[in-house]
Amino acid sequence: MSGVSEQQRLLLYIGSYAEAADSGLYVVEMDPSTGDLTILSEASGLKNPTFLNVDADKRKLYAISETKTASGDRIGEAVCFAIDPAAGSLSELNREFTLQPSTSHIQRDANSRFIAVSGYHGGNVGLIALRDDGLIGEKVDEQQHEGQGADPVRQDRPHPHSALFSPDGRYVFIADLGLDKVVIYRLDQEGGKLTYHGEVKTEPASGPRHLAFHPNGKWLYSINEVNSSLTSFAFDAEAGALNIIDSISTLPGSFSGENTTAEVAISKDGKYLYGSNRGHDSLAVFAIDQANGKLSLIQHISSEGGHPRHFALTPSGDYLVAANRDSDNLAVFRVDAHTGKLAFTGKTVQISKPVCVQPVLFQL
Numbered sequence: 001m002s003g004v005s006e007q008q009r010l011l012l013y014i015g016s017y018a019e020a021a022d023s024g025l026y027v028v029e030m031d032p033s034t035g036d037l038t039i040l041s042e043a044s045g046l047k048n049p050t051f052l053n054v055d056a057d058k059r060k061l062y063a064i065s066e067t068k069t070a071s072g073d074r075i076g077e078a079v080c081f082a083i084d085p086a087a088g089s090l091s092e093l094n095r096e097f098t099l100q101p102s103t104s105h106i107q108r109d110a111n112s113r114f115i116a117v118s119g120y121h122g123g124n125v126g127l128i129a130l131r132d133d134g135l136i137g138e139k140v141d142e143q144q145h146e147g148q149g150a151d152p153v154r155q156d157r158p159h160p161h162s163a164l165f166s167p168d169g170r171y172v173f174i175a176d177l178g179l180d181k182v183v184i185y186r187l188d189q190e191g192g193k194l195t196y197h198g199e200v201k202t203e204p205a206s207g208p209r210h211l212a213f214h215p216n217g218k219w220l221y222s223i224n225e226v227n228s229s230l231t232s233f234a235f236d237a238e239a240g241a242l243n244i245i246d247s248i249s250t251l252p253g254s255f256s257g258e259n260t261t262a263e264v265a266i267s268k269d270g271k272y273l274y275g276s277n278r279g280h281d282s283l284a285v286f287a288i289d290q291a292n293g294k295l296s297l298i299q300h301i302s303s304e305g306g307h308p309r310h311f312a313l314t315p316s317g318d319y320l321v322a323a324n325r326d327s328d329n330l331a332v333f334r335v336d337a338h339t340g341k342l343a344f345t346g347k348t349v350q351i352s353k354p355v356c357v358q359p360v361l362f363q364l
Contacts, residue, residue, distance in 0.1 A: 007364055009085050010314065012037070012321060013052050013061055014330070015356035020047040025063060025081075026351055027088050028330070030359065035319055035332040037349040040088030046079055049356075053108045053115065056360045059083040060134040061090060062115060064103045076103035078115060078128060080136045085362035096136045099126045105162040109169055113189065114140075116163035116172055123158030125174055125185075127194050140192035149180045150204035154226050161209045161225070167217040171197060171240050175208040177225055182208055182233070184240060200242040202231050210263055215270040219293035223250070223264035223275050230264065230275060230286070232293050246294045250275050250284045263310045268317050272298070272340030276308040276322065283311065283322060283333070285340050299341050304331035304348065309355040316361070319345075323354035330354055 010030045018024035023042035030037055046065035053062045061081040069075050079095040104120035112134065117126045123145045129137035149155025159178030165187070166173065172194060174183040180202045185194040202208050207226030213235075214221070220233040220242060232245040250261050259279030266273050266288070273286045273295060281303050286295040303311075305324025313320050313335065320333045320342055332347040 009362045009364055011040075011085060011088065011360055011362060012330075013054055013358040013360065014323065014351055014354050015049045015052045015063060016351060017048050017050060017325065017353035017355060018046070020045055023352070024049045025052070025090060027090060028349065029088060030314070030319070030321075032314070032316065032318065035334065035345040035347040037330060037332065037347060039349060039351070041090065043081070043090045043092070045092065049079070051105045051356050052358050053106050054083070054358045054360050055108060055112055055134060056362065058112060058134040059085070062106055062108065062136070064098075064106050064117065065095070066102050069097070074101035076100070076117065076119065078106060078117065078136050080134065086364055094135045096128070096138065098128060098139060099124050099142065107163045107165065109165045109187070111169060114187070114192070116165070118160040118163050118174065120159045120161050120177070123160065123178065125160050125163065125194065127192060129192055141194050143185065143194050143196070145176055145179060145183065147179050149178050149207070151207070151226055154178070154207060155180070155205065162211060164211040164213065166235070166237065166240070167213060168237060173211055173220070175211050175222055177207040177209055180204055180206055180208065182211070182222060182242060184242065186240065197240050200233065200244065202244070203227065203229065203247060206231065209261060212264045212266050212273070214266055214288065214293065215268060219245070221264055221266070221273060223261045225260045225262070228259045228261050228277065230273070230295060232295060234293065245292065248286070248295050248297070250277055251280055252300055255280055262308060265311065265313055267313065267335070267340065274311070274313070274320060276303065276311055278307045278309065281306055281308060283308065283320070283342055285342060287340060298339070301333070301342050301344070304344055305329045310357055312357040312359050314359045321357050321359065323357050325353050325355050328352050328354070330357065
């Protein structure tokens with residue numbers, strides 16, 4: 001392997017829109033010295049595994065999928081795979097039903113005791129226990145959101161889009177696109193329950209979609225799908241409370257077309273925030289003011305494809321990999337550590353409808 005020590009391997013796990021009979025999960029190797037991508041293997045048997053979570057220590061991958069109950073009703077499921085990083089392969093271990101009618105996101109807590117799933121279409125949130133061996137256990141709690149937001153089309157009902165555990169593991173934050181709220185639940189680790197703790201409202205018709213914590217644990221950022229904005233929050237860990245700091249557009253002022261945002265991520269040094277625009281088809285780069293957490297725009301750059309529904313920074317922070325759903329490609333960008341800016345490397349790989357990228361550096 002060029003540019004990689006024999007003891008390490010950088011692998012990308014890709015989720016996509018796919019029918020169960022077709023390949024939906026992909027394992028892609030990345031050469032850290034060049035950014036070259038090579039597809040190693042594919043897995044089928046899942047309908048729309050559009051979001052993934054990887055436990056590198058236990059060598060497990062968790063994916064969402066869609067299926068039907070014995071009576072024919074739609075239902076989501078979570079699927080656990082064993083990871084073999086040396087072979088670059090995945091082997092299914094087990095799967096369990098989650099929420100009706102489906103889920104949009106899956107997130108694991110830091111202790112690998114639970115996964116939280118978000119039901120965009122059902123307005124519900126589920127907590128699933130993980131067994132000691134990492135296999136998926138039973139659903140231990142479900143919470144139903146109620147209400148509507150300001151946009152009569154996009155926000156006629158609740159749409160929980162993602163979950164994020166607080167750094168100390170005490171709380172779960174739910175970005176509800178339909179309600180213009182980040183809903184805060186207290187996580188009862190022993191009882192396996194989500195207890196409503198509070199909420200914070202974002203700007204009307206903003207539509208919070210995904211969340212990212214700053215490495216200092218004091219600031220939380222929401223990328224808002226409906227009005228293409230980012231909201232900065234101050235997090236009071238003791239009280240489990242969020243307070244809005246600021247809000248900023250993800251788009252250039254000259255852009256007047258239709259757009260929805262998708263993913264948000266923060267550099268590991270906490271200096272830069274990245275977001276993706278679908279419509280403008282760009283990656284937006286912001287500097288984070290280290291004194292107050294506010295954002296200022298640095299760059300817009302083409303995502304080198306259509307509809308960048310997801311992206312991720314590699315563990316080293318040297319690269320950003322964007323998943324462009326409508327152009328069926330992954331695009332690799334080099335990150336300038338001094339400025340935060342992105343530069344397209346020219347490296348791409350074709351994958352059908354990619355919508356999730358999870359990079360992991362394995363020690364072999």
